[in-house]
Amino acid sequence: MRPVPLQRWLGVVSAAGLLLAAAACSPPAADSGKLRVVATTTQVGQVAAELGGGDIELTTLLTPGAEAHELEITPAQAAAIEDADVILVSGAGLETWLQDTLETIGGSEKVRDMSKGVHLRRTDEPGSQETDPHYWLSAPNAEVMVRNVRDALAAAAPDASDAIRSRADVYLARLDDADTRVRELIGEVPEANRAIVTNHDALGYFIDTYGLRFVGSIFSSLDVSAEPDPKQLAELAETIRANHVTAIFSESAVNPRLAKAIAQESGAQIAEGVLYTDSLGLPGSGVETLDGMLIHDATVIHDALT
Numbered sequence: 001m002r003p004v005p006l007q008r009w010l011g012v013v014s015a016a017g018l019l020l021a022a023a024a025c026s027p028p029a030a031d032s033g034k035l036r037v038v039a040t041t042t043q044v045g046q047v048a049a050e051l052g053g054g055d056i057e058l059t060t061l062l063t064p065g066a067e068a069h070e071l072e073i074t075p076a077q078a079a080a081i082e083d084a085d086v087i088l089v090s091g092a093g094l095e096t097w098l099q100d101t102l103e104t105i106g107g108s109e110k111v112r113d114m115s116k117g118v119h120l121r122r123t124d125e126p127g128s129q130e131t132d133p134h135y136w137l138s139a140p141n142a143e144v145m146v147r148n149v150r151d152a153l154a155a156a157a158p159d160a161s162d163a164i165r166s167r168a169d170v171y172l173a174r175l176d177d178a179d180t181r182v183r184e185l186i187g188e189v190p191e192a193n194r195a196i197v198t199n200h201d202a203l204g205y206f207i208d209t210y211g212l213r214f215v216g217s218i219f220s221s222l223d224v225s226a227e228p229d230p231k232q233l234a235e236l237a238e239t240i241r242a243n244h245v246t247a248i249f250s251e252s253a254v255n256p257r258l259a260k261a262i263a264q265e266s267g268a269q270i271a272e273g274v275l276y277t278d279s280l281g282l283p284g285s286g287v288e289t290l291d292g293m294l295i296h297d298a299t300v301i302h303d304a305l306t
Contacts, residue, residue: 032057035157038084040095041068042280043136044114046289047149048088051167055160056153059084061098064288067253068133068278071097081107086156088149091115094133112152114145121204134202134277137297138209139179142290146171171291178291182298186210193305195245197236197268199254202277206297215243218258233262240266247271247304253278271304 035056039045045060052058059080062068068090073081081087082105089095091113102108118141120131135141150168154161186194194212196203200219207214216236219228240248240262248263250256252274263270275297281287287296 036085039088041090092133114148137206174291185298185302189305199251237266273300
C-alpha cells in the first residue's frame, strides 16, 4: 500500500474530528431512510441525481467546471464517503485521487464502477498503456453509464427499484435521440473538414464514434497540469498547417491560453464555444446532462467546421 500523504491524513482526521464534535454538541440527526450515495464526477452525479430522484441523498465530489483528473478530498467529502451506502465511480482509471482516502477510512467494498462493460480505448500518447477515461463522450457509452447507475441504485434500494428503472428508461431514450442528432450534425461536415485539434486528448471516443479525424492535442496526454514541451507545440503548429486544420477546440475545464497561442502560430482559429469533456455544465446551461453535453459538443464542432 502506498504511504498516505500527510495532508490527506490530516483531512481525514479533521473530518473525524468534525463528526465527533457534532455528535457531542447536538442530538443525533434523524435517519431519512434514503440511500446515501456518493458520486465522483459531474457525469455520474447528474445521472445518479436524475435516476435516484427523491429516493437518495447524493454527494457529488467534483463540481461543474472542474478538471476531472485531480481532486483534494475535503473533510466534509471524507465524511460523506465514510457514511455512504454506495460509492459510484466513473472508473476506467480516472479516480486515482480517491484511493488514498479509501485506503485510510475504508469503503472499497461500497464502490461500484460505472465503466463496467465499456470497450475502453488506449490514449493516443506514444508508448502509453493508459486507458482513456472519457468514455461518456459517445452516446452508446453514456448509455452504459446510465445502465450501470440504474443497476447499482436499484440493487442498493430495492424498494425504489421500479421508480429508478422508470427514470432510467426516460434518460436512455433521450440518449438515443441525442445519438441520432449528433450523427446528423457531424454528417453535415464535409469529410475533408473533419480534422480535430483539442486542448488535451479527451475526445477520442467522440471522434471514433462519430467519424472525425484526430490531428493532435496541445497537451498530448490526459494530464494538463504540466506545460507541454515547446518543441512539441512547434510540431503541432506545423501539423495543423500541413493538415489544413481550420479550427482549434478549447475545453470548458482547461485554460485556453496555449490554444490561443497555437492558433496564432498555425493560422487556425479558436472555435466559438467550448467543448465539454471533463465536466458537465451548471444547471440551466443546457450542458448539465449527458445528452445535452453531446448535442452541445456536436453543435460547436459542426458550426466550426462547416
